[in-house]
Amino acid sequence: MEIYDSYQSASSLYQQIAIKKSELSNIDKKEFQKSTFEKNDTVVLGEKNYDENDYQRVLNKFKNKDNEIKTHEQIHASGAQTTTAISYNYQVGPDGKLYATGGSVRFDTSIPKDPQSAKMKLEQLKDASSSVGALSGADASIAQAANLNKMLLESLKEGFNYENR
Incomplete structure (x- = not known):
């Protein structure tokens, strides 16, 4: 047992x-x-799961666009008086850094009472908005408005009267 x-x-x-x-x-x-x-x-950061050439190509596009945008806006700002600092729109690039993808400058568009000063300021606005190589729609609109206002001032100086009769 x-x-x-x-x-x-x-x-x-x-x-x-x-x-x-x-x-x-x-x-x-x-x-x-x-x-x-x-x-x-x-997602594990640091692991390479992309093609290095594609990464470099995309990174270069971000860097070139950033440089182009900043140069464009700085040329505008240097041509006439502004009311605010340059404003940029940013996007995060593949390397985690911010790159400018757009921007704007606010010009001082007040018109002085003195016709000669007004004419000079309108000329500055026209030049500043159209001084860059590739004009945006806003650039062209500002240049056109400044040019029209300048022509109006000149015509008033010559004695034309545009009042409704």
Whole structure:
């Protein structure tokens, strides 16, 4: 009977060990699935998953556009009086830095009472808004308005009267 009891206790021990191994195997399987899911689901910074040439091409486009926009707006601002600092629109580039993608300058468009000063200021506004190579719609509109106002001043000086009769 003792042999039978020992055999039964050894058998139950092996059975318990097998159950524990099975439980551990299931835990390992769940952990493996979880880690695989996390690896595929998350973004790991620093890993290269892009073509270096494409990255450099896009980065160069951001840098060139930034330089072009800033130069364009600084040329405008240097030509006439402004009411505020240059305003830029920014976008984050592929390297995590901010690059200008647009901008604007607010000119002082008040007209002095003295006709000669007004004519000079309108000429400055026209020159400042049209001094860059590639005119935006706003640039052209300001240059056109300044030119029309200058022509109106000159015609008033010559004695034309545009009042309604």
